[in-house]
Amino acid sequence: MAKRIVVDPIPRIEGHLRIEAKLNDSNVIEDAYSSGTMWRGIEVILKGRDPRDAWAFTERICGVCTTVHALASVRCVEDALGITIPTNARIIRNLMNATQVTQDHLVHFYHLHALDWVDVVSALKADPKQASAIAQSISPWPKSSVGYFKDLQQRLVGFVESGQLGIFSNGYWGHPAYKLPAEVNLIAVAHYLEALDFQKEIIKIHTIFGGKNPHPNYLVGGMACAIDPNSDTAINIERLMMVKKIIDDTNTFIDQVYIPDLIAIAGYYKGWLYGGGLGNYLSYGDFPETTLADFKTLLWPRGAILNKDLANVIDVDPRDAAQVTEEVSHSWYTYSGGDNKGLHPWKGETTPAYTGPKPPFEHLDTTKKYSWLKTPRWKNHPMEVGPLARVLVAYAKGDPMIKDTVGMVLSKLEVGPEALFSTLGRTAARGIECKQTAGFMNHYYAQLIANIKTGDYRTFNSERWDPASWPEECKGFGYTEAPRGSLGHWIKIKDKKIKEYQIVVPSTWNASPRDANGNSGAYESALKGTPMINPEQPLEILRTVHSFDPCLACASHLFDMNGKEITSVTIV
């Protein structure tokens, strides 16, 4: 009989992402269902508030990507009110955004995703001498001596012996789906610790420009930081030099640690090319060289790809009511005009209507409504968003830098571009994008310095700050390419207050349930066809879901005193 695996984190509380996978008799995933088990109703909280405050609320939605919501929010309000921000503000926002992307990708790869490919316990058996030789053969990164790897290994052994490998006690160590030699595992564990240490530095750029971190300050009309090369308290020469140093170190770390690790690890897994999924990719684009409305100048280009057809990048307009829609045929909401009919976010509704089983329950009835996520579609197509989508759109459009990096990675791995349509391809695309975005940091730093040298210190346009200058009614769209994909905020303002606010986040695209036509979302589709070695330890499911870098529990940070078993696996 067909088995059904349920992977559900934090079953005792509200949960966030639940995956149910149906296996056939040979343990291959026949079908999969992705369910967001928690309501994220920020739209309701924002109604009636001052639009200039919206960013500060949206920044609190999410514990991982605070700044991206602030950015999309100020952009949608500025779009509605017709505000053009000063050049410095545009550059600083781009720089902060690039900072967020690089830091987030580093943390994702090493902290969340690496352990899907790297067996920590196997590293204990590695030969430090050989590990050192391998590390030196793939990168000039200086921390690669025999002594370095020996020390680290001893520290790990110490933890295990003192019973503290409790720290890593929950992995699927020894799982046959792990393919790396012990020495590569040891190198990866070393870089896991180094990356977590290094990421603390990158984000200091947010503190410098945003005044504080976490929760840097944004401002409708520009940025709240003052620029004055000769002042002690403003963005001055000293602070700019600090930014430059961080950017240089970030580029070095990505070039000498992240990319070589990615290639080394992927080399052992290039026979595991499951998880491609939809083959439809969407990017709103980001990193404006002029204004957001002028989307032809975006450094990450805008476009859509259907059915893996890289020869044909289709134009995208998220303002068009016929293009971006959300329906709720399988989501726990109701629409006044019928649940199967997609609504553009400017006409969006957020009326929760839970009809699922009372928790705890064994499994969801996926023939009915089964998720708190709505179902976004582009021209009725389910789409994947995120690094792979951005890299493919840029690659298909012939972006020279992306073509170079993609070409370099593919040739080192000795695979063709079709390998990109996979879980591993998604993971590689994140690394490629991280390198590209670290390059953007250099670009924007140079732009900022050049602009300041012209004597332009402006960071804020106050023309429309006073609500008396606003129209009675207006609407706006703000977008950004967040680390996890295309993010859109749509706002309607009436009588100086927020009348409607709708957010379509990247993970709603990727983790969406089925639509009224029965089409699966990106996670659901990507899981289909994957063989499982041991359904009790669904490493393959985690690998593919993690490759999207899911972001769903945009709400909760409770401290679990028991907390040993956070992600439960049951087979029913």
Next chain:
Amino acid sequence: MKFKDINVIGLGNLLYGDEGFGVAALEMFREATHFPSSVHCIDGGTQGIYLLDYIESSDAVIIFDALIPLDYDRRVYVYRNDELPAFIHRKMSSHQMGLSEMLGIAKLHGRMPLEIALIGVPPRELELNVGLSTEISLLLPEAVEQAHALVDGWLSESR
């Protein structure tokens, strides 16, 4: 000086009722002005791993947070040092990188603070809503007082 830098961190989501307890407690703590500038107040929001620096860079840490899986019982809990779980677990998303995970990494890095204390309450109402329930608000002074006592103790040890 034994405790040169002391970080007081409030964790929680202000948009989710009593989930915001930690941040509210931090704001009340901040109002006490008698502490020297070596005591830093950090509104951590719902950030996880990104707060690692604030754990590793100081000599003593206090964390305010809402606690599970305890049931609401009108009291403030204080946990010290090894009473706090530290582990790196199997997880579905970056959202599950919580405090315990950070403590696990700080241990691996060999950079645990000398003292760490968690001051928390089990939440009463977890609903999408700005502001704490009345019952949980009433526990704020006690939580803040516990933190003051700990910080005072550490500071006097440092003299």
